[in-house]
Amino acid sequence: MSSPIKNLILFVFGCLLITACQPQTPTVTEETSATTLQLITPQVPAGFSFYDGCTHMLAYPPELETDGAGLLFLNPEDESIQVYITVERRLESQAGLSLEDLAAAIATGYGLPETATFNSLNLTDFLGRTLPAMQAEDQVGESRLLLMVAMMPDAFLMDQVKDDVIYTLSASAPLVQWEQWAQLFQEMLLTFTPKECGGV
Numbered sequence: 001m002s003s004p005i006k007n008l009i010l011f012v013f014g015c016l017l018i019t020a021c022q023p024q025t026p027t028v029t030e031e032t033s034a035t036t037l038q039l040i041t042p043q044v045p046a047g048f049s050f051y052d053g054c055t056h057m058l059a060y061p062p063e064l065e066t067d068g069a070g071l072l073f074l075n076p077e078d079e080s081i082q083v084y085i086t087v088e089r090r091l092e093s094q095a096g097l098s099l100e101d102l103a104a105a106i107a108t109g110y111g112l113p114e115t116a117t118f119n120s121l122n123l124t125d126f127l128g129r130t131l132p133a134m135q136a137e138d139q140v141g142e143s144r145l146l147l148m149v150a151m152m153p154d155a156f157l158m159d160q161v162k163d164d165v166i167y168t169l170s171a172s173a174p175l176v177q178w179e180q181w182a183q184l185f186q187e188m189l190l191t192f193t194p195k196e197c198g199g200v
Contacts, residue, residue, distance in 0.1 A: 039127065042057055042193045051066055053069070053070040054195065054198075057192075058085075058188060060073050064083065070085070072084050085169050086167070090166055100118065100134060103118055110140065110147055112136060115138075118136045121148075123194065125195065131194060133148055134148070134150075135148045135149075135189075142175055143178075144172065146172070146186075147168070148168070148189055152167070158197045158198045167192075169189060171185035
């Protein structure tokens with residue numbers, strides 16, 4: 001083998017060897033990226049309006065009007081028909097309570113009897129994560145109340161502090177009108193989508 005051909009072969013082999021030893025930069029796709037998140041928007045029932053605020057999203061029927069802050073939804077013809085939402089940090093006195101015990105303690109404040117039965121259900125938050133919730137329904141005075149309690153752990157609430165955030169939804173109507181409102185209330189609750197509010 002002549003020297004020029006031999007030198008050319010050695011040169012090409014050396015280039016291939018150097019290229020193979022170079023550190024490779026990994027290619028990150030959307031499928032493998034851990035930071036890729038898909039924002040969730042609830043499906044809005046036909047004829048419903050949609051509220052999208054800092055702490056939650058919710059669809060509501062045309063029979064109700066919102067206070068603008070998305071915390072109170074009233075029937076303008078009868079204000080005893082309403083859906084009220086509270087969003088607050090878990091209190092120190094509530095630390096260590098299970099969701100079941102937390103829901104029972106909150107229910108007492110809404111006038112639900114101690115014998116009220118809670119059922120567990122799951123909500124989907126704005127990032128598609130599953131959040132456990134508790135729901136009960138019972139008579140309170142001359143009205144019937146549907147109560148749902150959910151918790152988003154380690155979340156922002158209108159600042160840069162992360163903590164457990166408690167969501168409480170109460171839907172009430174007079175006993176004589178409950179049957180016509182119960183289905184609408186359930187449809188609203190099914191669209192309730194908690195959101196983080198604040199952060200960097």
